[in-house]
Amino acid sequence: MEFLRSIGITEIVMQFMLINAILGLSMYLVLYTGMFSLANAGFMSIGAYTGVILTQNFDQPLWVGLLGGMAVAGVLAVPIGLPVLRLKDIYLAIATIGFGEVVRILILNFDTLAGSLTGESVRLTRGALGITGIPKITETWHLAAFLVVTGFIMIRLHRSRFGRAMAAVRQDEPAAANMGINVVYTKNMVFIMSAVLAAAAGVLKAHLTRTISPGDYGFDQAVSILAFAVLGGTSTWVGPLVGGFVLTALPEVLRDFKQYRGIVNGSILLLVIVYLPGGLVNPAGWSQLWTRLRGKKQGDTLTAEVS
């Protein structure tokens, strides 16, 4: 603990590491099923706002807010997923970026919109300023427990029939359909699970940062969530976990270079996707990189000998 603190990883940093690991896992689920969806930030904001409104306006405990946020995001994922998941790769990415923006704008204008519909003044999402003064009631053990349960579910999932179906859908959709897998059902279920996880992370994070505003969940957040999963690698569920940890801790460890933070983040994303396409947690990728580097060196000595 002392060592961690000395390199800049305080308790609050650790809490964000755990939250980002949950977000990484929510992205992992969709990527593992072969869906390139950037909707997670949108579901995160839906969860965060629902959770905070439950705990603040209706005086419910945190667990009610958590379950409420997860439920609302899960239910909303159905009408979004059914049409959108018919699209593939780049088209799906663009559609989900659009979804995230629509969610952001609707939350931004929710009060005036609801006010004009009901005829009373509504103060729920509080526009661009967002909700402030949320009590800090998320504890580290909440996050750790949530992550352990999620990890357990991930392990069980991969060994289940449904988990195999997910992998099959990613590898070859028509073949999976021919084998009797209900592709539409699999994709939508995974999309819902991913939305629920992102929403949970949103609720927990909101009760940690103490303020939320629509701008927190824009395209930047969607890209960060993607970066956790890509950096860690999506060949196993441990990858996004590590990705979330590393990308959150790194800026703190390198806090002396704070102004270069964005440059470091961008370079890492670029370097990993170019040189380590499987991410950090991917033994095959490392050995390939190793042979490539070594191969080059051998090539150099060879030419040196020849000349």
Place this chain on the structure above:
Amino acid sequence: MNITQQVVNAIWLGGVYSLFALGYALVFSILGVLNLAHSAVFMWGAFIGLVMVTQFSFSVWLAIPVAMLGAGLIGVLLDAVAFAPLRRRNAPRIAQLISSIGAAILLVNIAQLIFGTQPERFPLGSIPTDTIEGLPFRITPIQIIILLVSVALMALLQYMVIRTRAGQAMRAVAFNQRVASLLGVNVSGIFRMTFFLAGALAGAAGVLYGLAYNSMTPFMGDQVALKGLTVIVLGGMGNIQGAVVGGFVVAALEVFSIANGGSNYRDAFVFTLLFLILLFRPQGLVGQKEHTRA
């Protein structure tokens, strides 16, 4: 509400959007990848133009071609760093999309380090801002220039793609890379040229956008990035004429939703349109149905 005025606004804004989106469309039609760093190149174009005017006291007219050249070179660099290594490995399109996001983060943060986060302006008097008298609507000389420059560049691009040998080679590569290379087309050269052209168009759009609103920050690309995506989706992804039409449609939608008191929802309208087009007409408004659908 003055309809003529809104139409005029939609037309000059549409020029900028089309110009910007053409770069997306060009890269997508020839390489089949989505370059999300395009908006960062757009921002760099605006800043190169600004530095030319403030530091080297260039006139705005001269700043536009210099910004285009600079942004075009950034485009070529982008290809070399973020796209070419992945192409060589035959990486999936999604990997190239992610690397372009990494490059965008990098470009925006470098700009932030150099130019700061405060909005920058073209110095007073360097651009004409008085409205032209004697017309039934308000228009400034700069808006006319924006429209003229963007239409001229679009016509030039169209001429280049249809009439010149380089354009022919580009279309050949877009049609089939392997066959084009067998016929003696330098495919990687065409890719570099495509990125140069896309960057130059983004640079021109950046300077024009900067002139129109006279406020430039390293994050100005965000304002147009998603709109540009909507434009090319409307136009049918890799469709160059479609991108031009789409730019004017998106600008009109935006201008008219502001004029009708929906300024808070103007982006929501644009993105809802994006959503609907993707779901019901993935080939775009003017495009033809492909056999291999999205």
